Amino acid sequence: MIAIKDKQFDxxxxxxxxxxxxxxxxxxxxxxxxxxxxxxxxxxxGAFVFAADLVRHLNFDHEIHFGKFxxxxxxxxxxxxxxxxxxxxxxxxxxxxxxxxxxxxxITMADLVPKFKAKGAKSVEIACLLMKPGKLSVPLDVKYCxxxxxxEFIVGxxxxxxxxxxxxxxxxxxx
Numbered sequence: 001m002i003a004i005k006d007k008q009f010d011x012x013x014x015x016x017x018x019x020x021x022x023x024x025x026x027x028x029x030x031x032x033x034x035x036x037x038x039x040x041x042x043x044x045x046g047a048f049v050f051a052a053d054l055v056r057h058l059n060f061d062h063e064i065h066f067g068k069f070x071x072x073x074x075x076x077x078x079x080x081x082x083x084x085x086x087x088x089x090x091x092x093x094x095x096x097x098x099x100x101x102x103x104x105x106x107i108t109m110a111d112l113v114p115k116f117k118a119k120g121a122k123s124v125e126i127a128c129l130l131m132k133p134g135k136l137s138v139p140l141d142v143k144y145c146x147x148x149x150x151x152e153f154i155v156g157x158x159x160x161x162x163x164x165x166x167x168x169x170x171x172x173x174x175x
Contacts, residue, residue: 002172004155004165009172012154013147018171021146022050022129026057028144029097029127037061038095040127041087041116043108044068046101049158049166050129054099064099065089069108092120097144101158102130106140129157130171 002009037060042051044066055064067087096116103109109126116124127144135151155161156168165172 001175002155002165002168004161007161008175009155009165010175011170012152012173013149013157013171015157015169018129018146018157018169019053022053023057025127025144025146026054029054030057030059033058033060033062033095033097035060036095037063038097039089039091040064040097040099042066042099043101045163045166046158046160047099047129050101051099054127062097063089069112087119091116093122096121096124098124098126100126100128102132102154103128103140103142103145104132104135105137107138109142110138110140130154 001011040051040055040062042048042064045068048066051064051066055062065087098109098112098116100109103126113124113126125144126140126142128142129146131142131145131148132151133148153161153174154171155165155174156171158166159171160166161174
């Protein structure tokens with residue numbers, strides 16, 4: 001158990017389970033992107049840990065860049081996507097893989113995919129560590145997902161509660 005601010009959290013997914021699922025996801029990407037050189041776009045802040053672990057398993061050439069887009073504040077979605085740090089790389093005629101820590105409502109990804117396509121990306125796919133299918137509020141095609149989870153509030157492995165808790169190697173669920 002861990003405590004962050006006013007909340008208690010119990011262990012939900014161990015680091016070993018995370019490592020296994022990230023490696024399995026990377027194998028799918030390795031098969032699909034063999035011989036290609038996609039641009040991976042990590043979504044800050046939460047996906048930085050997942051992106052770092054994922055790229056260590058990739059055996060194809062790729063570039064990695066980061067952008068900061070958010071539709072969340074505290075423990076809930078605002079329903080609007082803000083671009084805090086945009087992409088500084090040209091994605092025209094390139095395969096793009098958006099690397100996201102968690103797809104919750106899907107609002108951020110549903111906003112980004114058409115924007116990246118409008119910038120001329122050849123293809124845009126989503127690779128996420130976690131997805132909450134029961135909380136999706138928009139139709140969304142997530143081709144690469146390491147794990148589906150129930151609609152619980154979690155922290156650790158890059159995920160936060162009011163900007164705290166990203167440093168834990170395991171993922172914890174609120175009590």
